[in-house]
Amino acid sequence: MKILVTGGAGFIGSAVVRHIIRDTQDAVINLDKLTYAGNLESLADVSTSERYVFEQVDICNRAELDRVFALHQPDAMMHLAAESHVDRSITGPADFIETNIVGTYMLLEAARAYWNGLDEVRKAAFRFHHISTDEVYGDLPHPDEVAVGEPLPLFTETTPYAPSSPYSASKASSDHLVRAWRRTYGLPTIVTNCSNNYGPYHFPEKLIPLVILNALDGKPLPVYGKGDQIRDWLYVEDHARALYKVVTTGVVGETYNIGGHNEKQNLEVVHTICDLLDEMVPKASSYRDQITYVADRPGHDRRYAIDASKMSAELDWQPQETFESGIRKTVQWYLDNQQWVNNVKSGAYQSWIEQNYGERT
Ligand SMILES: NC(=O)c1ccc[n+]([C@@H]2O[C@H](COP(=O)([O-])OP(=O)(O)OC[C@H]3O[C@@H](n4cnc5c(N)ncnc54)[C@H](O)[C@@H]3O)[C@@H](O)[C@H]2O)c1
Numbered sequence: 028m029k030i031l032v033t034g035g036a037g038f039i040g041s042a043v044v045r046h047i048i049r050d051t052q053d054a055v056i057n058l059d060k061l062t063y064a065g066n067l068e069s070l071a072d073v074s075t076s077e078r079y080v081f082e083q084v085d086i087c088n089r090a091e092l093d094r095v096f097a098l099h100q101p102d103a104m105m106h107l108a109a110e111s112h113v114d115r116s117i118t119g120p121a122d123f124i125e126t127n128i129v130g131t132y133m134l135l136e137a138a139r140a141y142w143n144g145l146d147e148v149r150k151a152a153f154r155f156h157h158i159s160t161d162e163v164y165g166d167l168p169h170p171d172e173v174a175v176g177e178p179l180p181l182f183t184e185t186t187p188y189a190p191s192s193p194y195s196a197s198k199a200s201s202d203h204l205v206r207a208w209r210r211t212y213g214l215p216t217i218v219t220n221c222s223n224n225y226g227p228y229h230f231p232e233k234l235i236p237l238v239i240l241n242a243l244d245g246k247p248l249p250v251y252g253k254g255d256q257i258r259d260w261l262y263v264e265d266h267a268r269a270l271y272k273v274v275t276t277g278v279v280g281e282t283y284n285i286g287g288h289n290e291k292q293n294l295e296v297v298h299t300i301c302d303l304l305d306e307m308v309p310k311a312s313s314y315r316d317q318i319t320y321v322a323d324r325p326g327h328d329r330r331y332a333i334d335a336s337k338m339s340a341e342l343d344w345q346p347q348e349t350f351e352s353g354i355r356k357t358v359q360w361y362l363d364n365q366q367w368v369n370n371v372k373s374g375a376y377q378s379w380i381e382q383n384y385g386e387r388t
Pocket residue numbers: 033034035036037038039040058059060061062063064065066084085086087106107108109110111112126130158159160161198220221222223224225230
């Protein structure tokens with residue numbers, strides 16, 4: 028198969044591309060605009076493969092999308108390109124509306140035009156896999172809001188949408204567009220909604236890499252509010268394996284929730300990272316001493332947790348990493364890959380990309 032992956036230079040997209048090139052016989056067309064979050068260095072190990080090609084394209088540019096479909100003739104597509112950082116969506120929502128909603132619309136229309144021109148066999152086999160987040164469901168009751176002994180609810184595929192942030196509202200909008208294109212035009216779409224990912228090559232604005240790198244730099248480790256927000260953490264390579272299963276064996280029109288069965292309070296995550304660093308890179312005082320509490324994010328959801336039983340029962344997928352094994356691997360990866368980190372932090376990567384691919388947005 029030739030799979031068109033949008034956002035393949037991002038955190039999760041690059042894990043998907045690495046997985047497909049290393050572990051399958053399929054080919055990848057990586058379509059990415061290379062915003063601040065896109066990093067081709069994350070693909071250095073696989074980008075020389077004959078089964079890999081890169082196209083620097085904005086998903087809002089319909090003419091360029093049409094060119095890519097016509098040139099590469101994909102058999103399936105996985106749509107990950109998005110603006111993805113909640114804090115940025117609060118200070119500047121415009122890019123989120125543009126890429127996540129308008130961009131998804133452009134991609135749906137380009138895919139529909141291409142799909143309509145395929146022969147019957149290829150048309151039946153084509154898949155438009157839209158990758159989304161559990162944040163579209165809003166938040167769940169926190170254990171301190173549930174009576175002792177009562178079960179804690181989880182997000183299922185039928186949980187009503189109730190997004191809280193500009194980011195999650197823009198992702199919810201894109202999910203609705205994808206389902207409408209299935210219902211109205213018959214485009215063979217599948218949607219997945221996943222919990223928080225962590226792992227190697229994560230841009231250091233997100234909680235886990237931020238804490239690891241700030242700790243090593245002797246900087247404060249910012250924790251929102253009391254740090255009691257709960258997220259269900261999934262190792263990024265487990266997500267990549269799940270996504271490949273869905274695009275190759277998932278049922279058209281279905282939604283699959285993907286999660287790690289790892290509910291952790293943010294403060295617990297920060298403590299775990301500090302304890303690992305105390306063990307791996309010991310210093311006079313504990314890294315926990317660098318924790319600093321900061322004002323909570325407006326509209327901050329208190330708890331997310333995924334019921335991933337449909338993925339397990341219908342597609343035989345389970346995460347391979349526990350939080351304990353995955354976070355240890357992640358901390359070790361940041362310690363072993365200082366060059367990647369330094370390039371991202373210093374702007375050396377950005378100068379390289381400008382030389383090789385022109386102006387960067
Ligand atoms: N990170 C998570 O924990 C998480 C969890 C569930 C779902 N998701 C979803 O998975 C997808 C990938 O997330 P991520 O964390 O890898 O994001 P990311 O921010 O690391 O990467 C996004 C990628 O999309 C590209 N991009 C952005 N705007 C573009 C545009 N207009 N045209 C083409 N490319 C563009 C960027 O250059 C970047 O390579 C997103 O759709 C996100 O909503 C993320």
